[in-house]
Amino acid sequence: MTQPAVFQTISQSSKWKKTLVQARYAIFHDVSGFIGFVILALICILSVISPWVFPVDSASNAAAILQPPSTEHILGTDHLGRDIFAQIANGGRDLLVMALITATLGIFLGVILGAFSAIIGGKVDSLLLLLADVWLSIPRLPLLVVLSAFITLNSVTFAVLLAILSWAGLYRTIRAEVLSLKERPFIEAAFMQDLSLSHIVFKEIAPNLIGFIAINYTLLMKATIYAQVGLVFLGILPLEQNWGVMINQAWTQGVIYNPDSIVYILAPTLMICLLIVSLVWVGKSLEDVFHPSLRK
């Protein structure tokens, strides 16, 4: 029978309470972080409700193409006479979902490789480290463009490919983190109990990496959105409904030379900026939570 501890710190009292306290701190402790969370939440809410509230009308209307903002169309219309605001409202969903999938895969890969490499050590470790160094010096975007000539990219293959391509940076940071964790007594104790390697990685080390993972998650999402929008703009990824596609279409339609419809290209560009900046700020505020020593 276990006896209740006499003194309880926040971390012992309840996992939920601790998470809540941390979340509250992450959201409210500084202005830019708060703005980041608000923007991100707004974009998420918009993405979820917009199919019902602001459905995209795919029917074109030749009588009202490239109109400036008006009361009927808040952001004007595109080159086929469709409402731009509805497209903006629906355009973030794909980007977010793709970024989530890629970031999850990438983090998974990075944690497994980084943790095992740091624990096993020896030749495997130095070989992986060398490979990561080499991998980091291959330019990512050109590689994706070149690969697109050999592999037909769709959303799924692209997500997997990007996750695989981004293993090296994550691997290096996570390896360094695990190396420092490895010196701690509780890991040593786990080794002395002859626990299995997978137990040590997933039960002992991974929970201590949560903060680290959360920070890198936002960074990886940011990198994914950058690559995705870039490739969509270059016309390499198939066109679906997202902000990158809107920029691409506005660009190919020469909207930029038409002062009336400048909103058509400006709106998705601004939305992508907002999304990325909010991710960066959220990441920074998470960093303050999990790495208190870095606080100013």
Next chain:
Amino acid sequence: MQTTIRFIVNRLLKMLFTIWLVTTIIFFLIRLMPSNPIDRYIETQMVQYGLGAEEAKAQASFLFSMDLDQSLLEQYGAYLLKVIQLDFGNSLLSPGVPVMSIIAERLPWTLFTVGSGLLLSFVIGISAGALLAYRRDRWYEPVVSGVSSFLSSIPDFLIAIFLLILFGVVTWGGGNPILPIDMLRGNYSIGVTPGWNLAFLTDAFVHGLLPILTYAISQVGIWVLLMKGSTISTLSADYVTLAKVRGIKPRRILTAYVGRNALLPISTEFAMRLGFIIGGSLIIEQLFVYQGIGLELLKATSGQDYPLMQGIFLIMTIAIVVSSFLAEIFYAVLDPRIKATKGAIT
């Protein structure tokens, strides 16, 4: 001395290894992937033009400058040998033109825009960052830091779009936009003879202005933040305090004591960023229709010009690897401690 040699040899080997790896990946993509370009080429020749298998194969081996009758290993060897001589064969889209001559024509333009953009942002960012570290109590410090973190996080091609709209579309009340964007496509105007004359240089500069500005603006935030952090940590070092105690002028402390040492860790970052920007140049050059290596790579990819594609990709990789090699050597010369710690590992 021995550590220096070991360090340099070490880095040199790593550099060669990277280039070899990329070359090998490209070879296997072209030769061994299911439905690889050579097989596909032979197939189309046979189906569309009714050539015999042997004939089609001969044509393919001529086009891709590979002897397809040899074993794969021999082909690989021959391919490596050619790459060492920087011979990537001829372009498929413009037959008879060696890939290297196309690259030699395009690469300087990309280096010019990327290089000057990076240098501009470096100079501005470093000075602003060092200044901010000194003036941490002023009202503008959080403003500049905020703007820097904003600029460093938004993608460079979105900055390019904003610049295009600001300079090329919005008329600012006057009749015309500030820059005639549609006249600024390409690297220089028609009728200007390339060479060391003033007309050409100014023309080339005006054409490259927006790409350079884009690179500079997208990078400047990172330098400000890095330099600020680095300077703040240097400011608390003992030798800086001692210099102050000795009554050395603040300006001299800033340049000779703080600036130099704060700059050290940042100089390697310079090479790292280069690779990132060269990757980004794909989109920037497409946006401004600037005839650099990035635009050429896009054209090669959409036109399935495999020799040109692999040549450009390899050149990009080599450029990045060599510059990061030089940066590391440079860093080691400036700060001998690096050799001792980094030379030993890997």
